[in-house]
Amino acid sequence: MTxxxxxxxHDMEIRNLAENxxxxxLLQVSSFARHFRRSPELLGPEEIRAWLVYLREERKLAPGSVGPTIGALRFLYRVTLKRDWSDEDFPLPRKPVRLPVILSLDEITTFFESIVSLRQRTILMVAYAxxxxxxxxxxxxxxxxxSKRMVIRVNQGKNRKDRYVMLSPRLLEILRTYWHDAHPRDWLFPGDIPGRPITREAVxxxxxxxxxxxxxxxxITPHSLRHAFATxxxxxxxxxxxxxxxxxxxALSTTARYLKVATSTVCATPSPFDLLPHPAPTPAQPPAPEYF
Structure with a gap:
């Protein structure tokens, strides 16, 4: 290790960045250094620009996939190497705004009914509920x-934050059925490796x-269920x-984007076209004479 x-x-650990x-x-900086076959200490804004061009034109990465690279290089040069560089030295491509595809209540029901395994069905039901x-x-x-307070505690979620979410009475019944079947002791959904939870890939x-x-x-992905929950x-x-x-x-703006996909809220708004006065009915025309 260099x-x-x-x-x-050490800088990342001190700032308590998430393990992922x-x-x-580290992976992004390592790839950057290997590409130029030099230590990042010897590289600068021109190499960063060339690397981003390479990722977009040669590797065909989407703008959203370039974001982690920008974040890693900004941390390395601004925090660890203490370079006084501006945001222009780390150009962040604009990501296209795409709305999530939302499952209807009927589709959610059909989806859950298609899961044979009790454990897998319970995991995905928790994600949605x-x-x-x-x-x-x-x-x-x-x-x-x-079950006494009817809440689920989420320990150290994204951004290292704890929070509570509702525990649906219907979900509690399903969790009890699952518990009587699997008898989990520590992790609610243990994985194949003893002492470890189920992996995200398995879900x-x-x-x-x-x-x-x-x-x-x-x-449909596990995150689709989260989108459906909010919508x-x-x-x-x-x-x-x-x-x-x-x-x-x-940020509230992150949540507010669901306003764009809540069809019963947005699309149920009356169109101003419906406020226009109805035109008078067109008088019936006499039938044209037949000549043949």
């Missing part, structure tokens, strides 16, 4: 289910299989601020 890599690791973020940053990220679902512990695979069995044509709450009249707290969003 001294620079170790220094960057630390691994991603509580609006959890897949990383939050797999790291739930048995003690996080508080994603279960989601893909269920989608195929359901016959639903819309794309269905909004369509039911739940306040956006309350949804923000349940989702664990840092």
């Amino acid at each position: 001294p620079l890599r170790q220094r960057m690791m 973020t630390q691994r991603s940053y 509580a609006g959890l990220r897949v990383s939050e679902v797999v790291h739930l512990k048995v003690t996080d289910i508080d 994603a695979l279960a989601c893909r299989v269920a989608r195929q069995r359901s016959g639903i044509r819309k794309p 269905h709450l909004l369509e039911a009249g739940t306040d956006v601020r309350r949804i923000q707290l349940l989702m664990g969003h840092r």
Whole structure:
């Protein structure tokens, strides 16, 4: 391990960055250095620009996939190497704004009915019923289910924040059925490796299989259930601020984007066309004479 890599690791640990973020940053900087076959200390804005061009034109990465690279290089040069560089030295491509595809209530029902395994069905039901990220679902512990207060405790979710979400009475019944069948002790959903929870990849695979069995044509991932949770709450009249707290969003603007996909809220708004006066009926024309 080089001294620079170790220094960057210490800087990330001191700032309590998430483990996934630390691994991603180290991977991005390592790829950057290998491409130019030099230490990042010897590279500068011109190499950063060339690297981003390479990622976009040669590797064909989408703008959203370039974001982690920018974040890693900004941290390395501004924090670890203390270079006084501006944002222009780390050009961030504009990402196209795409709305998530939302499953209807009927599609959610069909999807759950297509899951054979009780454990897999319970995991995905928790993701929808509580609006959890897949990383939050797999790291739930048995003690996080508080049936007395009817809440689920999410420990160290995104941005290292704890929060509480609702525990649906119907979900509690399903969790009890699952508990009597599996008897989990520590992790609510243990994985194949003793002492470790189920992996996100295993949950994603279960989601893909269920989608195929359901016959639903819309794309479905574990995160689709979280999108559906927020949208269905909004369509039911739940306040956006309350949804923000349940989702664990840092900014209200992130939650507000669901206003664009809540069809019963947005598309149910009367069109001004309906306010126009109805035109007088056109008088019937006499039939044209027949000549043949």
